[in-house]
Amino acid sequence: MEKKEKAAILLNTAKAYLARGPWIQYDQLSMDRIVRCSARRSAFAPPEAGTEDLPLFLDCSSFLWNCYYQTFGYMLEADLTWHMIDMLHPRVFYYELTHEETEEEQKAVCERVKGLLEPGDIVTFERTDHSGHTMLYAGEGRFLHSTQQHGFNGYQYDEMRNIFDPAGTVCEDTCERWFTPWDGSDWTKLYLLRSNVKRFSVHRPLDLAGDPTQQALARYHRAKDLVCSVTADVRPGQTVPNGNPVVYTVSVRNDGETDIAVEIEYTAKKDIVEEKQGFRVVSVQAGETEKITFTVTADAEKPYIEEPQVLVNGLRIWAPRVLAGTALPSECAVALVKAAAHLTGKNIDLLAMLQPVCESLGYPVPDSVSYALHTLFFLHDTEIADVVSRRPQRPEKDLCVYKLYGGTGVLTPQNASGADLRTTHITREYLQPGDMILCADDALFRKTYAVLWTGKKLIGCFEFGAVASERSGKEADRWIDTLFGRFCFAVLRPSLGGRKDG
Structure with missing residues (x-):
């Protein structure tokens, strides 16, 4: 060439x-x-x-x-x-x-x-x-x-x-x-x-570069001037129970000066049972955007639904990974909120306080924030400062919401080749009632604290050494915004391990 x-x-x-x-x-x-x-x-x-x-x-x-x-x-x-x-x-x-x-x-x-x-x-x-x-x-x-x-x-x-x-x-x-x-x-x-x-x-x-990839050629030829995206109707961080539908939207914007005939193909992977394959043809006028939707249904015990393959005029479009799992029953979430309300004004480990309640509800959790973080991360010693790495993610075992973790002291070498291993953004819309945000200010997890999301507000200790309080609205949003600036955080969801009888 x-x-x-x-x-x-x-x-x-x-x-x-x-x-x-x-x-x-x-x-x-x-x-x-x-x-x-x-x-x-x-x-x-x-x-x-x-x-x-x-x-x-x-x-x-x-x-x-x-x-x-x-x-x-x-x-x-x-x-x-x-x-x-x-x-x-x-x-x-x-x-x-x-x-x-x-x-x-x-x-x-x-x-x-x-x-x-x-x-x-x-x-x-x-x-x-x-x-x-x-x-x-x-x-x-x-x-x-x-x-x-x-x-x-x-x-x-x-x-x-x-x-x-x-x-x-x-x-x-x-x-x-x-x-x-x-x-x-x-x-x-x-x-x-x-x-x-x-x-x-x-x-x-x-x-020194060789020939262009097939993706680059598709983007340059048939998909030129097309700005494409795939989104799901499930917010990142939210889990979808097995058997529930997920609606994906393919958006195609024509930034060119002439109308473009667009072929959209989508193929669901083996763990999806509805609408496994589809093909649509639409005409996108110059300066306009067209959208098509398709529905898939998970049918597997996995922490996430495999992202569908979507092609627009031969260009493969990145698709989000939707998390799978059960939500905490509303009566259980209410019980946790009632228990957490007794924390206000006290400096008590959130998990130590809520562990007996979770156990009685059939959703066992670790008995301390420090121990929970030790099960999620391991230590790296360095001459400058200590950092931690995430252990292999097993939501059904460690109860941590897939990829909802991070912080300035969390090293993730494999993230470079796997963008879905770790979140780059988090808001309250990512959370479900009963979720617990665990934080640490050091690599040995001696300075730990945690808060509970009720669905409307956060309850718990917002800094190490602080007494528990409540935050809602913009105050809650502002605190969630600080998570990436903290040394370490992870989101625990008790329901991910399933309900244990007896």
Whole structure:
């Protein structure tokens, strides 16, 4: 394949991320650093994985890494900016700033770089504080990159809250913004020559990438200009009892200038008994969106329903994984709420208080928050700080809602190749009455606390050492928002183990 066509297919993939808009958000501090190990920064994720229900989180380097991987199956040598500047091959230009360059010398450097740039090139710079930025050259004097626009960052760890950009994080920029000589005045422009830039380079990995994948070809040809997503009528975190239906919606938006005939195929996997296969043809007008739905029914004792395979004009569309399991009977949830009400004003372990009640109802749970967390996570000793990893997920045994766990001290190496192993977002809509949110502020689980969700409010200790209280409405939402900024959290659902008689 000609290099020009390869570049066009690569840029089509990059623009597919751009087209997701607010469904892709920025998150940088979630790299796998010690004690900054949240799973939100995604690798291996196709554009279609970003949906209204579950945003995709990318920073500048993971955006470029995903573009190359999703187009060619090619893994760049690094996906962190300060590694990329030295490790990406081939490097066709490299420059270290002295900050003594004259205006003429600055212009000469800029013109040299602009003269050698080719579509598909990666431009990377490192700042004096060891951070940096990286961008994909799109040709005709434009770049595509993922950046914190207007100061938005997917999660503010210092404030322990989400701040989403309504415009999304992937955007286009012009060469002039990057290569105008630095005059020391306008800090809103990320000039490559400004005073806090240490060095920058240009890389050409397109020369090493092989042929495009079938997915990339489908996205470039028959599915070009189509923005597709698959969502389910079950909120993430909610469990569906076996035998209950789940309605999936396939949404197709036409961003092109002409009408497009769209073929939608869906195939359910073996544990689904209703509507195993389907085929629809719809015409999507330019600028419009069409939706089709199909229903599946789980018929297996599994912690989740296997996601259906959905093809839109030959492009496989990422589909969500729906959790399976029973809900706590309402009378049992009421009994737990009554028991938890006696916690108010006291500093008592939530599980120690509720364990006898759960036992009497036929839903045994661990007798302490610390012990429960020990059954879910194991310790990693490091010189800098201790972190923990999630044990293999077995909801029917450990009672933890599948993938509803995380925190700044939870390391999940396998998450890079399995985006469904761990949640990237949580709200009260993910919870069911009787759920218990367990938290810890340390890797040895000595500083633990927990709250119970009643369906309307949270009851329990919201910080280590605090007495129990209640929070509802915006106060409850705000506390749930802090979970990703805490060292460790997990959601326990007593009903997942089934009811034990006697």
